[in-house]
Amino acid sequence: xxxxxxxxxxxxxxxxxxxxxxxxxxxxxxxxxxxxxxxxxxxxxxxxxxxxxxxxxxxxxxxxxxxxxxxxxxxxxxxxxxxxxxxxxxxxxxxxxxxxxxxxxxxxxxxxxxxxxxxxxxxxxxxxxxxxxxxxxxxxxxxxxxxxxxxxxxxxxxxxxxxxxxxxxxxxxxxxxxxxxxxxxxxxxxxxxxxxxxxxxxxxxxxxxxxxxxxxxxxxxxxxxxxxxxxxxxxxxxxxxxxxxxxxxxxx
Numbered sequence: 001x002x003x004x005x006x007x008x009x010x011x012x013x014x015x016x017x018x019x020x021x022x023x024x025x026x027x028x029x030x031x032x033x034x035x036x037x038x039x040x041x042x043x044x045x046x047x048x049x050x051x052x053x054x055x056x057x058x059x060x061x062x063x064x065x066x067x068x069x070x071x072x073x074x075x076x077x078x079x080x081x082x083x084x085x086x087x088x089x090x091x092x093x094x095x096x097x098x099x100x101x102x103x104x105x106x107x108x109x110x111x112x113x114x115x116x117x118x119x120x121x122x123x124x125x126x127x128x129x130x131x132x133x134x135x136x137x138x139x140x141x142x143x144x145x146x147x148x149x150x151x152x153x154x155x156x157x158x159x160x161x162x163x164x165x166x167x168x169x170x171x172x173x174x175x176x177x178x179x180x181x182x183x184x185x186x187x188x189x190x191x192x193x194x195x196x197x198x199x200x201x202x203x204x205x206x207x208x209x210x211x212x213x214x215x216x217x218x219x220x221x222x223x224x225x226x227x228x229x230x231x232x233x234x235x236x237x238x239x240x241x242x243x244x245x246x247x248x249x250x251x252x
Contacts, residue, residue, distance in 0.1 A: 001029030002232040007054070007081045009033040009074065011061045011118055012088030014041035016188030017138060020220035021085055021227045026052030028228060030083065033074055035061060035118075054078055061088045061114030071121040080125035082133045083231045085181075086115040086160075089138065091153035093197040104152045111156035116163060123167065123176055132175025136230045137164045141184045141246040161242060168240030177239040179230045184246030185211070186218040213248030 008025045012018035013034030022032050022045065031054040036042050039058035046053040055077055059066035074081060089111045092103045115137055126133040142150065143157035161180050168178040185208045208217065226245045229235050244250055 002228065002234065003083065004029030006030045006083055007033065007074070007078045008083035008085065008231065009035065009081045009118070009122065010085045010087060011035040011114060012086070012138075014038050014045045016087065017183065017186060017220050017223050017227075018085070018087030019045050020224040021087060022053070023049055024221070024224040024228050025083070025085075025231065026050070028232070031078060033057065033078070033081070035059065035070060036088070037061075060110075061086075061118060062109035064117055067114075067117040067121055071118075071125070075125070080129050080133075081122050082126075082131075083136070084118060084122040084133070085136045085138070085227055085231065086118055087138045088114050089153075089157075090193075091150050093149055094151065095149050096151035099151055107152035108156045108159075111153065112159050112163070115160050119163070119167060119178075123171055123174075123178075126176050127171065127174040130175075132177070134231050134235075135164070135167065135176065135178040136227055137161075137178070137180050138227075139164075139180050139182050139242070141182055141244070141249045143182070144250055164242075165240045172239055177230075177235070179235065179238055179240070180242040181223065181227055181230060182242050182244045182246060182250075183223045184218050184244075184249040186220055186223055188220055211249050211252060212246070213252050216247065218245065218247055 008030040010018050010022050013022050014036035026032050033055045035057045042056040046056050057070040137160050139160045140157040142154045164178045164180045223245050
């Protein structure tokens with residue numbers, strides 16, 4: 001088992017890529033901690049995964065008080081994390097010209113500030129133990145390709161890549177690896193919400209499909225297996241890297 005007895009914290013763990021990664025990590029022996037602001041969905045996720053879920057922590061990843069309290073709870077119950085996967089995210093579907101400051105800040109709070117806060121608290125604990133660990137940030141293909149009508153999300157996901165590269169350099173000597181998972185369009189509730197916001201949802205879906213040379217949308221379990229690679233010792237000589245799991249979007 002590639003994550004046997006490892007403590008793996010997953011933000012956005014109640015649905016989509018986060019939930020699928022939680023299942024995958026659990027199957028590889030991890031003690032999983034699920035973080036999400038949807039408390040009811042957290043309960044359903046924990047029930048579905050079973051006893052490998054060691055903790056569920058409802059709260060906002062972008063609120064420092066929540067993150068500090070959650071990190072302390074993990075310390076008390078399990079000790080310091082070995083793996084962090086930051087899968088929490090959402091978008092507004094607004095152009096920069098139409099985006100009010102509150103919407104801009106809300107998107108960055110979840111996608112970027114939430115990643116930073118959890119990474120900061122986790123890396124400090126990993127370095128204190130001396131055994132290191134693996135941070136895996138979830139970005140998006142739009143961080144590299146851009147996208148129409150999603151300015152705050154694109155900006156935040158681009159900044160996540162830069163944060164990972166900075167932290168990879170800062171903490172390599174501490175045996176902490178920091179990498180980025182870059183999914184394409186993956187069948188998740190977040191993607192369905194983005195299609196639904198479009199005035200022509202079917203056309204939006206068709207455009208998305210056309211961008212993938214593999215000719216289909218991705219599945220969350222496919223991204224989860226890539227997350228497992230970055231989380232485990234299979235990627236022991238990999239840090240500061242972006243793993244594209246995008247159906248060829250960025251190659252097209």
